[in-house]
Amino acid sequence: MRHFTDAEVAAALDWPGLIDALREGFRRGADSPPRPHYTVPVPDERDATLLLMPAWSPGRYIGLKTVTVFPDNGTRGLAAVGAHYLLIDARNGRIAASFDGGELTARRTAAASALASTCLSRADAGRLLVVGTGQLAPRLVHAHATVRPIRAVDVWGRDPEKAAALAARLSSAGLPARVAPDLEQAVRSADIVSCATLATEPLIHGDWLAPGTHLDLVGAFTPTMREADDVAVGRARVFVDTREGALSEAGEIVQAVARGVLDPQGIQGDLAGLVRGTAAGRRSADEITLFKSVGCSLEDLVAAELCFERSAHPAS
Structure with a gap:
């Protein structure tokens, strides 16, 4: 069985x-299928979260990711999110490979935001604001810069020293x-605003969004978390990675629906609809678009497959 380190995943993807x-x-x-969440108490700190994320493609592969989120790990100089992944042959049940899950998760998350951006941000979007300074932040910048002509990047974080280091x-x-x-x-002057934080109160206010802005929300993955306020949700055409995940887990979506700001039918589309052409992406240069990602096990499976297949059949 082949094991892929984070460094090997980064090199392959x-x-x-x-x-x-x-x-x-x-x-x-x-x-x-929907991922179960388990709350794990941590003495004298905020609760941790355990997630199990399975996915399978018949005749191809089965994948299972375990994820832990310890919100106070930053005080110890450790990443808040930890993950491991198993890739299983769906024809016989044998384990094909295992992965350190940190890079796999970060890369597929950033790539999903970039994929959404190809449909939702303006083609000439040149100024990117990244909110947050964790492991996802630089990957989001590189992913967005792959699909849009980014000429300037603004970095904002609660810790100015971490923001300076990332810049x-x-x-x-x-x-x-x-x-x-x-x-x-920074929000008022950005073409794309990409957020990856553990915020529980809004950082992005809808009144700040200029016409034509694309808002990429990655960090809030539970109903009690949120990075943007109801005004932002109400002003934007809203898209999600998956409807089921967003309506049960995404704080901005769950809370906006509960307060009557957003009708679930008002979600304009998901990633599958965007890439299949059944959901219309950006329609004008002035509209505000919002993509809310909570993570999807299909993304992990695709990334693990790609990494494994590339190792088995390297380019000549």
Whole structure:
């Protein structure tokens, strides 16, 4: 059985290839049941979360990811999210490969946002604001820059030192990045706003969004979390990675529906509909679009398949 480290996953999953694989994966479809959430108490800290995420494609592969989220790990210098993945041959049940799940999760999440952006952001979107400084933030920047002509990147985080470090890291990679000292002003001037935080109260206010902005919300994965307020949801055409996941887990969506700000039928489409052409993406240069991602096990399966198949059949 082959095991893939995070470094090997990163080397195998280039952004264009992974984005294209996700497009084909959502077009093809797979069995991706709702993921169960379990609350795990942590003494003297916020509760942790355990998630189990299965998916399968008959005759191809079965995948299972375990995820833990420890919100206070940052105080220990550790990542908040931890994950492991098993890829199983769906023809005989044998384990084909295992993966360190951190890079797999981060890359497929960022690639899904970029895939949505190809349908929802303006084709000329050049200024990107990333909100958050965790492991997802640089990957979101690189993924968005793969599909849009990003010329400037603003970085905002609660910790200015972490924001400065991320901006320097992005700049050294060839992406002109700077720290955004004022979040409101950065949002008002952005073409794409991409959020990856553990916020439970809105950071992004809808009144700040300029016409034509695309809002990419990645961080809030439980009904009690949210990164944007009801005004943002109400002003935007709303899209999700999956309807079932968004309506049960996405804080911005669940809370907006509960307060009557959003009718579930008002969700304009999901990723499958966007790539299949059954849901219309951006319709004008001035409309505000919102993509809410909570993660989908189909994305993990596609990423693991791509990594494994590339290792078995390397390009000549």
